[in-house]
Amino acid sequence: MTSALLYSMAGLALFAIGFFGVVVASHVMRKILALNVMGVGIFMFLIALAKRNPLVVDPLPHALVLTGIVIAVAGTALALNLMVRIHHMDQSSQEQSK
């Protein structure tokens, strides 16, 4: 078993664990984290893919991962912002009802 294959398998496992989390988790924060775990799984798979040939490194998957990270950060930021806003709204409506 080569190390590249091992990393691919780990990436696959992370993807599956993350997906399980997205479906099962009830709290939004957990869902956002689980989505990030899924993303990291794919990135790992891509990076392992770059080393398929032990002699040469394929630079293209690295570029894909960099782009993917940027998108993941943007998506996570937007999701967190929405989550916090909803939380604040719920808090202020609770205080009003008291």
Next chain:
Amino acid sequence: MNYLSSSLLLPAIVFLPLLAAIIAFIIGRNRLQGLINISFSLTQFLLVVLTTLLFLDEQTDQSERYVIGGWGAPLGIDLIVDGFSILMLALTGLLTLLITLYSASYFSDKYNASEKSLRFWPLWWFLISGLNALFMSADAFNIYVCLEIIGLSAAALVALQGNRAALQAALRYLLVGLLGSLFYLFAIAILYRSHGTLDLMQIAETASHSFPDKVAMILITIGLLLKIALFPLHFWLPPAHANAPTPVSAILSALVVKASLYILIKFWFDVLGEATTFGASQVLGALGGTGIIYGSWCAFRATQLKLLIAYSTVAQLGYIFLLFPLSEYSMGVSSFTGSASQAAVYFIVAHACAKAAMFLAAGNLILAQGNGEIAKLKGIAVREPLNVLVFAIAGISLIGLPPSAGFIAKWLLLTTAFESGQWWWVIVVITGGLLGAMYLFKVLSLAFSTDPAVVESPTAKSTAPVSSVPVSSVMTTVALILALITLALGLNAEFILNISNTVTEVNGI
């Protein structure tokens, strides 16, 4: 000769809305804001019309390719257009122009929404830019980036409404969108592993029945079905489309779901056609059929006007999925040719125009009424005759009555179902039409019912709700234009079918 692939026209269609987004962000709230945005949408429309005319003029049976920066695939990212993508681009150009006109009034001081306009315009143009780039992309990873640009800006646009329901809907929409994109991204990684390229055409050349290709196709299908909101993955769509600001609802239902559908059709028929099976296409058809019935039923039971229209989108998307079982299937490959593909293309165009018109008219009615409840619409036809007319015309098209675009689309679908001997789809389509008539006539009969208290009393005007605002004539006119386009598409089907014929002649991506 091949002017499209050598000119800057194709990249310009991607970069113009990007430029508009940045300019809209820099100038902020400004007296000229509306004018600037309208001129951008007009320029983009003209560019798209020019591209369409050039494409039709060249009469090529090949797709046109623009090599960005002269790098070329597999290293560079190419733009590519064929008949189907030209049609989608033209649709985007037209709807952008009309909805921009509508939004310029919708987000004006008159409706106390100029604060929102500050955030609306940059996001709006990013969304349009993502759509344009998606319809031209020849690169699998570039499609992922476009999907994310569309998903992020669309979720932010839904959240613009600002109330709790809208924020909740936007968050769910965002998470589902991200999940769908991750499935797609994983499929791309698998495809790159087995094909060594990200260029769609090069992947298509080496696609096979192999296990990795099948897994990739399954992942792509699941991911995109989440984004298209096919039953039973539709749960996020009705709240998102119903709670968004009106122009956003219109573009989400008309184009954004179709963007993912476009990618699915491309992969299913062109790129990974070898990896699809007849059984899988029947499953997609069955889900579509269930979606038609279930969506129509939920629409009938909805009490909010915009929620009714959003459920109607779930139902209408189901019709388009009948494309998969009805398309010609031979030698283990289903092909995007013949009358099934024509019906699907026509359905996409017809639904986009009718649904945009209906959402805009509904937005106007809600402004006039000050309330989104269907029960409150009683007798609204007296005060807002034009908007009710638009709603009725769009409804005729959605039900599929002549003379409308929806009629032609359903006609093509029914004849295809008979020709292929799969008569059970005919029953689904007809039942869907009847249910469609039920929920739309429910609204219309209320709108036309005269409330004696309102009509007879001399102070009829004072019975109008306090929160109502007179609807600006621009907003009514835009909705009316869209409704008339829906009718014109029904009377002059040749035009769309000509372009979509080019689609079927184009063999490749």
